[in-house]
Amino acid sequence: MSSASAPAARPSLALASLQRRRLTNWLMLGLIVLALAVSLVPLVAVLAYAIVNGLPGLSATLFTRLPRPVDVGAGGMANSMVGSLVIVAIAALLGTALGIAGGIYLAEYGHGKLAFLVRFFADVLSGVPSIAIGLFVYVLLVVPMHSFSALAGAVALAILMLPLVVRTSEEMLKLVPGSLREAGVALGVPRWRVVLSVLLPAAASGIITGTLLAVARIAGETAPLLFTAFGNEFWQRSLVKPIDAVPLRLFKYAIGPYDAWHTLAQSAALVLILFVLLLSIGARYYAGRNRLQRQ
Amino acid sequence: MMESQLLPVRAGIVPRVAATAAAAIRDAPRAAKMRSEHLNVYYGGFRALIDISLDIPERQILAIIGPSGCGKSTFLRTLNRMHDLAPGTRIEGTILLNGEDIYGASVDPAQVRARVGMVFQRPNPFPKSIFDNVAFGPRMHRRAKGGALADLVEHSLRSAALWEEVKHKLHQWAYALSGGQQQRLCIARALAMEPDVLLMDEPASALDPIATLKIEELMQELSRRYTIVIVTHNMQQAARVAHRTAFFMANEQRAGFLVECSDTATMFTTPADKRTEDYITGRFG
Numbered sequence: 001m002s003s004a005s006a007p008a009a010r011p012s013l014a015l016a017s018l019q020r021r022r023l024t025n026w027l028m029l030g031l032i033v034l035a036l037a038v039s040l041v042p043l044v045a046v047l048a049y050a051i052v053n054g055l056p057g058l059s060a061t062l063f064t065r066l067p068r069p070v071d072v073g074a075g076g077m078a079n080s081m082v083g084s085l086v087i088v089a090i091a092a093l094l095g096t097a098l099g100i101a102g103g104i105y106l107a108e109y110g111h112g113k114l115a116f117l118v119r120f121f122a123d124v125l126s127g128v129p130s131i132a133i134g135l136f137v138y139v140l141l142v143v144p145m146h147s148f149s150a151l152a153g154a155v156a157l158a159i160l161m162l163p164l165v166v167r168t169s170e171e172m173l174k175l176v177p178g179s180l181r182e183a184g185v186a187l188g189v190p191r192w193r194v195v196l197s198v199l200l201p202a203a204a205s206g207i208i209t210g211t212l213l214a215v216a217r218i219a220g221e222t223a224p225l226l227f228t229a230f231g232n233e234f235w236q237r238s239l240v241k242p243i244d245a246v247p248l249r250l251f252k253y254a255i256g257p258y259d260a261w262h263t264l265a266q267s268a269a270l271v272l273i274l275f276v277l278l279l280s281i282g283a284r285y286y287a288g289r290n291r292l293q294r295q
Numbered sequence: 296m297m298e299s300q301l302l303p304v305r306a307g308i309v310p311r312v313a314a315t316a317a318a319a320i321r322d323a324p325r326a327a328k329m330r331s332e333h334l335n336v337y338y339g340g341f342r343a344l345i346d347i348s349l350d351i352p353e354r355q356i357l358a359i360i361g362p363s364g365c366g367k368s369t370f371l372r373t374l375n376r377m378h379d380l381a382p383g384t385r386i387e388g389t390i391l392l393n394g395e396d397i398y399g400a401s402v403d404p405a406q407v408r409a410r411v412g413m414v415f416q417r418p419n420p421f422p423k424s425i426f427d428n429v430a431f432g433p434r435m436h437r438r439a440k441g442g443a444l445a446d447l448v449e450h451s452l453r454s455a456a457l458w459e460e461v462k463h464k465l466h467q468w469a470y471a472l473s474g475g476q477q478q479r480l481c482i483a484r485a486l487a488m489e490p491d492v493l494l495m496d497e498p499a500s501a502l503d504p505i506a507t508l509k510i511e512e513l514m515q516e517l518s519r520r521y522t523i524v525i526v527t528h529n530m531q532q533a534a535r536v537a538h539r540t541a542f543f544m545a546n547e548q549r550a551g552f553l554v555e556c557s558d559t560a561t562m563f564t565t566p567a568d569k570r571t572e573d574y575i576t577g578r579f580g
Contacts, residue, residue, distance in 0.1 A: 111382060177419070179415060179417060179419035180419060180421060180422075181380075182377065182380070182413075182415065182419070183415065183419045183420075183421065183481070183484075184421070184431075185377070185380060185405075185408065186375060186377065186408055186412065186413040186415075186485075187408065187409070187412070187431065187432040187435070187484070187485070187488055188405045188406060188407070188408035188409025188410070188432065188436065188488060189405065189431075189432065189435040189436075190405050191380075193435055197431075197435065198421050198422075198431075201422070201423075202421075202422050
C-alpha cells in the first residue's frame with residue numbers, strides 16, 4: 001500500500017479534456033442558477049409590488065372600520081376580515097374532517113373499484129376551475145336556500161381543499177410502516193381503532209402540514225365566493241346571509257373607479273398575501289420541527 | 296456454508312438435548328391448547344399449506360422449523376387469524392382453541408387475537424411511550440385503568456424481563472430502547488393482554504446473540520404459564536428452547552406440508568423421517 005511499491009507504469013491521472021469539462025461544468029451551473037433566478041423573479045416581484053403599493057394604505061382603520069362611501073373618508077374592511085376568517089374556518093373544519101376520512105378510506109380500506117373511482121375523482125376535482133365549483137355550490141345551496149351565505153362560501157372552499165387533504169392523508173398514512181398496523185391488530189384491537197389510535201397519530205405531522213397548506217391555498221380564493229358568499233358592506237352575524245370576504249372586497253375595490261378604493265385594494269392584497277404566507281411558513285416550520293424531533 | 300452449519304449443530308445439540316429430554320419427561324404429555332385439523336391455506340389460486348394437522352400442547356413451547364418458503368409463518372398466522380387482513384387468502388379446515396373453532400361463523404377475529412398474542416420478526420413498538428405501548432391493549436379493551444393499569448403494565452414488563460431496565464423511564468419514547476429491549480417491550484405488550492397462547496415469528500432473528508439469549512431464557516420462563524409457538528430458522532434455537540418441534544417442508548408446487556412433529560429430543564436425535572434427518576444435519580435448506 002506504501003507509495004514506494006506503487007507500480008510506475010500506470011498512465012498519468014491528468015485528463016487531456018479536463019479544461020473543456022471544467023468549462024462545461026461552469027456553463028451548466030451558470031444556466032441552472034439563471035433558471036432559478038428567473039423563476040424567483042415573479043415571486044419577489046409580486047411581494048415587492050404588494051409591499052410598495054400596499055404599505056401606504058395600511059392603517060389601523062383598515063382593521064377596525066366598516067367600508068365607507070368614498071366621500072365620507074377613510075373606511076376599513078373589518079367585516080371582510082372577520083367574514084374571511086369565518087368562511088375559511090368553517091371550510092377548514094369541513095374539508096379536514098371529510099378529507100382525512102377519505103384519506104383513511106383510500107389508504108386502509110381502498111382496494112376495489114370504488115377506491116379507484118374515489119382516487120380518480122379526487123384527482124379530477126383538483127383540476128376543476130374554482131369558479132365552476134362556486135357555480136356548483138350556487139345551484140346546490142344558494143338557490144334552494146334563497147340566499148348567499150357564509151355557509152355556501154365555506155362549502156365551496158371545502159370542496160376546493162378536499163382533494164388536497166384526501167391525497168395528502170392517504171400518502172401520509174401509507175408511509176406508516178405496515179408492521180405497526182399488524183402489531184395493533186394482533187392485540188385484538190378492531191381495525192378502525194388501530195387506525196385512529198396508532199396510524200393517525202403516527203401520520204399526524206404530515207397530515208397537519210398538508211392541511212395547513214390546503215387552508216393557505218383556499219384563503220386567497222375569490223372565484224368560488226363570487227356567487228356563494230357574495231359580499232356585504234356591513235357586519236353579518238348570520239351564517240346563512242350574504243357575508244363579505246377579503247378577496248371579494250379586494251376584487252370590488254380593484255375594479256372600482258376611485259383612487260381611494262385602489263389604495264384600499266392594494267392594502268387588502270398585502271394583508272391577504274401576508275396571511276397566506278404566514279400559514280405556509282407555519283406549515284413548513286411545523287413539518288420541519290417534527291422531522292427533527294423524530295431523529 | 297453447508298459444512299460450517301453442520302458442525303455447530305452436531306456439537307451444540309447433543310448436551311442440550313439431554314437437558315431438553317429431561318424436561319420432556321418432567322412435563323409429560325400435555326393436553327392440546329390449540330389444534331389444527333386438516334388445515335389448507337390458499338393465496339388466491341396458490342395453495343400455500345397442505346393438510347396440516349398438529350397439536351399445540353398447553354404451557355409448552357412448540358418450535359416450527361423448516362427451510363425458507365415452507366409455510367412456517369403462514370401456519371403461525373392462521374393461529375390468530377392474521378390472514379384476515381390480506382384479501383384473497385382462504386382457509387380450509389379447522390383450528391381449535393380450547394376446543395372452539397376460531398374460524399367459526401360467529402367468532403369475532405379481534406377476540407381471537409386478544410386471546411392469541413403475537414410477537415413479530417422485527418421489533419415493532421408503537422410511536423408512543425414505553426408505558427403507553429404496554430397499556431395499549433388493556434386500554435383499548437377497557438380492561439384496566441388508573442392504578443390497576445399501572446400494576447398490569449409493571450407486571451407485564453416484569454414478565455418480559457424488562458422492568459428493571461425501564462422502570463425509571465416509563466414515559467420515554469419507545470424507540471429510544473435498543474433492538475433487544477424493543478423486542479421484549481413487544482413481548483410485554485402482548486403479555487399485557489394476558490393471552491392464552493403466544494405466537495412468535497422468528498422473534499430473535501433481528502437481534503444480536505446476547506439479546507437472543509435473553510429472549511430465549513425469557514421464553515422458557517414464560518412457558519411455565521403460557522402456551523408458546525415459535526417459528527425459527529435457527530435449529531439450535533429450536534433445540535435449546537422447544538419442548539416439541541414440528542418440521543415443515545415445501546413440495547414441488549411450493550406448497551408447505553408437515554413432515555413430522557415430535558419431542559424436540561426425539562426430533563434431533565432419532566427423527567422418524569429421512570428428510571428431517573437430512574435437514575437437521577445440514578444436507579439441505
